[in-house]
Amino acid sequence: MKSGIITKVAGPLVIAEGMRDADMFDVVRVSSQRLIGEIIEMHGDRASIQVYEETSGLGPGEIVESTGAPLSVELGPGLIGSIYDGIQRPLNEIMKVAGTNLKRGVDVPSLDHKKKWHFTPLVKKGDTVAAGDTLGTVQETHAVLHRILVPNKTGGVVESISEGDFTIDETVAVLKTDKGNVEINMCTKWPVRVGRPYKRKLSPDILLTTGQRPIDTLFPLAKGGVAAVPGPFGSGKTVVQHQLAKWAAADIIVYIGCGERGNEMTDVLNEFPELKDPRTGNSLMERTVLIANTSDMPVAAREASIYTGITIAEYFRDMGYTVALMADSTSRWAEALREMSGRLEEMPGEEGYPAYLGSRLAQFYERAGRVIVNGSEDTEGALSVIGAVSPPGGDISEPVSQATLRIVKVFWGLDANLAYKRHFPAINWLTSYSLYTDQLADWFSKNAAPDFMELRGRLMSLLQEESELQEIVNLVGMDALSAPDRLKLETSRSIREDYLHQNAFDPTDTYTSLGKQVLMMRAILAYYDKAKEALANGADIEMLVNLPVRERIGRYKYVPEDKVRDEFESIKALLDSEIKDVLERSED
Structure with a gap:
């Protein structure tokens, strides 16, 4: 020693x-x-x-x-549904041993080493296996089939393997290798600061569907992509991350509460077990790992928490799963880094943060990706990372936000003004961006609609024109606008209020499929095109603005998924008849 x-x-x-x-x-x-x-x-x-x-x-x-x-984490059956602190100590087990307050020096294993799991082999004696191949499976929860993989840098011929109930320390298989026989159990350790290896990285050209209209339509995130959600206090960062955890097309969720307020983390711990997984109907915790490192816990453990979380996420990625990791928030992690750097008496960089802030953030985010994992077969796994940033006073010119924006490809800029107007998600459509949009164009045209990118482009241009027209309205009033410009403003209002505003607490509106998103865009743009044509033929702008069908378009988002097609046809027919009626009355 x-x-x-x-x-x-x-x-x-x-x-x-x-x-x-x-x-x-x-x-x-x-x-x-x-x-x-x-x-x-x-x-x-x-x-x-x-x-x-x-x-x-x-x-x-x-x-x-x-x-x-x-510093390493234990990886094996028993991870799913667990609640850990920043260095993978199980908080539930510590509470049984030491009570509700975290005591010092408590040594509790990260996984339950006494519980038996039923192991089902997928290979047989005499088979040749390589590092990353699946030896067998354990049904960990209803939602997660845990694959037991051949450890890294190991491979050979299966000497023996048996089905049955085992603890994670008992030998389930023996491999004959060049260096002799290797016994394999269901538990492995991995150093948190070292990324787990894979064969190769793939292009981020598949959408990670989230069911959130502002995200999927305007600022999409690719599978294996990285996104930042910066925003001031109260702008809805945590709600956005909860929505993504619940609805994103991911098999496994790893949620890191890094330096968050204790009561916020309590909400997460209370809500996640009660949230119904839309895929299985069971608790969302059946495919979730939580890492809770609140602001009152030791600051050094906060610095380790994001590495602990991403290593667990990589482990499930290596099984071929799509994993989404939420880090809430990387600003608190950076503050822990700053405190340790100050105590080490290192030369401070901007605003006291260490000079290596940017490279540490990059090391974390670059571990995301859609990859071909190790193994004999070309199995695909993906790890997407969504990091919340809490800039002081909402000022994104501060170092953590700027360093993050240099690395990530999606920026969902939350706006306090939108949040105060009760517009959620409060993603500002003028400042946000996604650099994956062009790479995802082919995917959208094949899987959503051939004209998806055209519809999206028209929505964005109307929103941008609205912001320019709004400046004129603020200066000289609505009367100064021409009829076509007034129509643009009204259509943009419809895009904002009927499309981009999404109610997380409404059972129908909380999730919108891509098919429904396409029809909603078509309904709004159909109104704009028909009204514009009617204006050119002498229709009255006031009549067009006050068409009764606009109420139907506004309530379209509350129509259940199985009725959206019929409702769309109904809206189209109603729109045609009302426009025709306006034209006839204008001629009179």
Whole structure:
């Protein structure tokens, strides 16, 4: 055991001497209380250690012991439905041992090593397997079939494999390799700061459908893509992430509450088990892993939490699943990084953040992607990352937002003014963007509608023209506008209020399929085209603005999915007859 002596304690930072034999990122046990820490800097035999637990009461002279291994997570059956802290300690199990307050030095295994799982082999004796191949499966929950994979850098001929009930530590298979026989169980460990390997990355050209109209239509996210959701307090970042967790076309959800307020995390912990998974009808927790590291928990563990979460997400990606990871919020993670950097007395960068803020953010986000995973067959897995950013005062010119925007390809800019007007999701259509749109054009034309991109383009141009016209209205009033411009304003209002506004609490409106989104766009644009044509033929603008059919178009989003086609045909027929009526009255 490599051990040293504490010489200095500064909050979560502990300096120890006599650690020459230890390595960077080794996990250490600090003092007789066995607090968990990680070496983050070495100078000769002096090690700087960030401690993941409260350090009050520690003093110089106490022992530090290195475990000789980096900070790792346990991966195996039992992950789904679990609630962990930032370093994968199971909070439910800790509560049984230590009560409701997190006590120091509590050592509880991340997974249940006594529970038996039923293992069903998919290979037989004599089969040749490579790293990443599936040896067998465990039905972890109704929604998740957990695949037991051949460990990394291992491969050979199956010497023995058996079906039955096993704990995660018991041997389920033996492989004959070049270096002798290797026993394989259902549990593996992986260092959190190292990305899990894969064969190759694929182009992000498949949509991650979310059922949220502003996202799917205007600012789409590709499978394996990365998105940022910056916004001031109260603009709905957490609600957007909840909606994505519930409705996104992902098999597994990993939700990281990184430095969030305790009551917000409590809401998540209370709501997720009660939320019904729209796919299975069971609890959403049956395909979710939660990592809760609230703002009052030790700051160093907050820094580790996003790596813990993304390593668990990569593990399920390697099984061939589509995984969505929500990090709420990376601003709090950056604040933890800033605090540790300050205690290390490093040269501060902009606003006190360390100079390596951008590269650390990039290392995290670049672990996302749609990939061909390791194994004999070309199995596809995807990991999409959605990171919330909480810029102070909503100012996205601050370093964390700017560093994030340089990395991510989708920016859903939340607007406090829209939120105050009760327009949710409060995604500002003038400042947001998606760089995946062009890559997804072929996918949309094949899977949504051949003219999807044209419809989307017309919506965007109307919204942009509205913002220009609104400036004129604010200066000289509505009367200064020509009739065609007035029609543009009215159509844009319909796009905003009837299409982009989506009620997360309405059972029908909370999710909109792509087919329904296409019909909704067509209904709004059909009104615009027919009214524009009628204007050219001498119709009265006031009559066109006040057509009764506009109420039907506005309520179209509340029509159930199985009735949208009939309702669309009905709206089209009504629109034609009302426009015809207006033209006849105008001629009179």
